[in-house]
Amino acid sequence: MSLLMHIIQNEWKSLLRGKWVIGYGLIFLVLTDTLLRFGGGGAETLLSLSNVMLLFVPLVGMIYGILYIYQSREFVELLLTQPINRGVLYWGLFLGISTPLMAAFIIGSMLPLGWHGILMIDGMASAMVLALGGILTLIFASLGFVFGLMFYEDKIKGFGFTIVVWLFLAILYDGLVLMLVFLFGDYPLENFVIAVSMLNPIDLARIMVMLEFDVSALMGYTGAVFNRFFGTAMGISVASAMLLVWLAVPSWIGLNVFRKKDF
Numbered sequence: 001m002s003l004l005m006h007i008i009q010n011e012w013k014s015l016l017r018g019k020w021v022i023g024y025g026l027i028f029l030v031l032t033d034t035l036l037r038f039g040g041g042g043a044e045t046l047l048s049l050s051n052v053m054l055l056f057v058p059l060v061g062m063i064y065g066i067l068y069i070y071q072s073r074e075f076v077e078l079l080l081t082q083p084i085n086r087g088v089l090y091w092g093l094f095l096g097i098s099t100p101l102m103a104a105f106i107i108g109s110m111l112p113l114g115w116h117g118i119l120m121i122d123g124m125a126s127a128m129v130l131a132l133g134g135i136l137t138l139i140f141a142s143l144g145f146v147f148g149l150m151f152y153e154d155k156i157k158g159f160g161f162t163i164v165v166w167l168f169l170a171i172l173y174d175g176l177v178l179m180l181v182f183l184f185g186d187y188p189l190e191n192f193v194i195a196v197s198m199l200n201p202i203d204l205a206r207i208m209v210m211l212e213f214d215v216s217a218l219m220g221y222t223g224a225v226f227n228r229f230f231g232t233a234m235g236i237s238v239a240s241a242m243l244l245v246w247l248a249v250p251s252w253i254g255l256n257v258f259r260k261k262d263f
Contacts, residue, residue, distance in 0.1 A: 003084065004092050011096025024060065025104030033112040043122060043213060046129050049109060050209045053133045054202055055170055057105060058140040061098070062162050065144020068097050070155050090258040094251070098141040102134040109133065128212050132205045135243055139201050142250040149257045169202050193225045201246040204239045211235050 015021045031052065035045045069076075072093070079089055110130055113119050119126050144162065151158030177196055181189055197203050 004088050004095075007089065007092025008096040008099075011093065012100055015097065015100050021100045021104045024101065025108035028105055028108035029111055032109045033116075036112055036116045036118065043125070045118065046122060046125050047209070047213060050129050050132070050206075053105070053109075053129065053136070054206055054209075057133050057136045058170060058202055059166050061101065061137045061140030062144040062147070062166060063159075064097065064101060065141040066148040066158055066162050067144075068093070069145060069148025069152070070158070073152075086259045087255060090255050094142065094145055094254070098138050101141060102137040105133045105137060106130050125212055129209065132208060132243075135247060136201065136205055139243070139247050139250065142247065142254055145254045146250050146257065149254060149261060152261070169200050173200050173203060190225050190228075197225075198242045201243055204243050204246070208236050208239045208243075211239075 032045070032049055035048050076089075076093070080086070110119070110126075113126050143165070147158050147162050147165075151161060177193065181193065197207065
């Protein structure tokens with residue numbers, strides 16, 4: 001067995017012993033089942049689930065990422081005394097904590113969708129919502145790792161910065177964009193809005209959901225501009241590509257910080 005897989009499996013066992021990830025999956029299982037029973041049809045349930053996912057999955061991913069860095073400090077420093085490649089160790093730790101978190105969301109949400117028949121009726125839409133939740137988990141867990149390494153000696157500052165980033169991206173971002181559009185409405189801002197929307201992975205995921213369901217009234221300004229310029233298929237493709245960039249960049253930054261950091 002490779003060293004990378006050994007580290008990943010060790011992290012999986014540690015997480016499962018703590019039962020926290022299982023509880024996280026059960027929350028989405030109960031939530032999805034409740035929405036399906038009392039929230040209307042499949043499309044309405046998927047939209048409601050995506051709204052919850054866009055708000056809480058990034059928060060949980062970031063908090064858990066930074067919390068792991070702080071709680072496993074002595075363990076990581078002990079491993080670094082061994083002749084272990086830092087890149088392998090980083091990927092082992094990151095994948096070891098982010099993939100169970102991603103699986104908990106996907107499995108917890110997918111099971112009710114399956115036994116209520118939504119996967120058969122709205123298979124593509126269901127797959128998109130589940131995939132977006134998974135990739136947002138990876139993106140924000142990697143951001144949590146980056147913030148934990150950046151504020152390695154100051155936990156209060158690290159957690160504070162994490163909460164501020166989540167509040168900004170999840171809640172304040174669209175409001176600020178709309179304010180800029182209102183203030184500078186006399187100027188052609190479409191290209192600017194498209195560029196700005198690509199700087200927020202939560203906004204990109206929301207746009208993809210709205211384009212898939214073709215809910216123009218709920219798209220918001222950035223979603224409407226995306227739809228106008230790219231159309232549904234191209235808009236989803238562009239947003240998907242940018243989400244992959246969002247996954248690659250924090251992972252690369254975290255890896256480089258981890259390699260160079262003097263623990």
